[in-house]
Amino acid sequence: MKINRTFYQNNTLQVAENLLGKIIVREYNKQRLTAMIVETEAYIGKDDSACHAAKGLTQRTEIMFGEAGMAYVYFVYGMHYMLNIVTEEINFPAAVLIRAVEPLSGDDVMINNRNVRGKNISNGPAKLCQALNIDKSLNGWDITKGEKLWLEEHEAVSTFEIAHSPRVGIDYAKEIDRKAPWRFYIKNNPYVSKK
DNA sequence: CTCTCGATGTTCT
DNA sequence: GAACATCGAGAGG
Numbered sequence: 146m147k148i149n150r151t152f153y154q155n156n157t158l159q160v161a162e163n164l165l166g167k168i169i170v171r172e173y174n175k176q177r178l179t180a181m182i183v184e185t186e187a188y189i190g191k192d193d194s195a196c197h198a199a200k201g202l203t204q205r206t207e208i209m210f211g212e213a214g215m216a217y218v219y220f221v222y223g224m225h226y227m228l229n230i231v232t233e234e235i236n237f238p239a240a241v242l243i244r245a246v247e248p249l250s251g252d253d254v255m256i257n258n259r260n261v262r263g264k265n266i267s268n269g270p271a272k273l274c275q276a277l278n279i280d281k282s283l284n285g286w287d288i289t290k291g292e293k294l295w296l297e298e299h300e301a302v303s304t305f306e307i308a309h310s311p312r313v314g315i316d317y318a319k320e321i322d323r324k325a326p327w328r329f330y331i332k333n334n335p336y337v338s339k340k
Numbered sequence: 341c342t343c344t345c346g347a348t349g350t351t352c353t
Numbered sequence: 354g355a356a357c358a359t360c361g362a363g364a365g366g
Contacts, residue, residue, distance in 0.1 A: 186358070195358070197351095205351065223348025225359050242358060271359050314358050 148296045150289045153213035157232045157239040161187040162329050164230075165307060168297040169246060171277040178251035178277055180267060181299060184244040184330040184337050186312045188229070190237060193325075195318035198238030208285050209238035216294060218274075218284040225271035226280050230288065230296075244270045244313070244328070246277075247336040268336045306332040313339065 171178045188196035208217045217229040229240040255276040267273040309326045330337045
């Protein structure tokens, strides 16, 4: 069953944790790819020096200031896309970064998109975007519409244990934000990006 | 397995 | 002009 907007209009830490085990669905060229979310990170507001919105309202960050349930896709390091989902209320800039997924169906297409096999298909934020053919054209896309890109409940999910840690790749942030345990992942899942 | 380093272009100063 | 929510190749153990 599709996840609706009220799920995302919530405390970002809760949404980040609750997204674990959910299914991400991507449709393009009449093909459907699905995967289970196994790792996320929360980026919360102007006071979070790791969050892009700490810079204030700019062309890049305006999506985060908008309605929950929108995709925030941005480009870094000159070659990688990152997929986030906007949370909280309008004018509170926050989002959850999807850092890793476990393929459920359409593996053959993902392998082709990535040109690798095994866990390297999708055990990282840029890798899963490449596997699912997500780029900047999906920035601002409403993921509650149930087209192109949306999320669903996982009916057959097995039980799992949730672990947390500081966020990855934010050396530029203040110490208090670097240390905040705002990364969530499914313990022992092989697709989690790092230990 | 580990570590180091280069790629590459958008964004904001 | 600097920095960047990363990845993969290559060298070494």
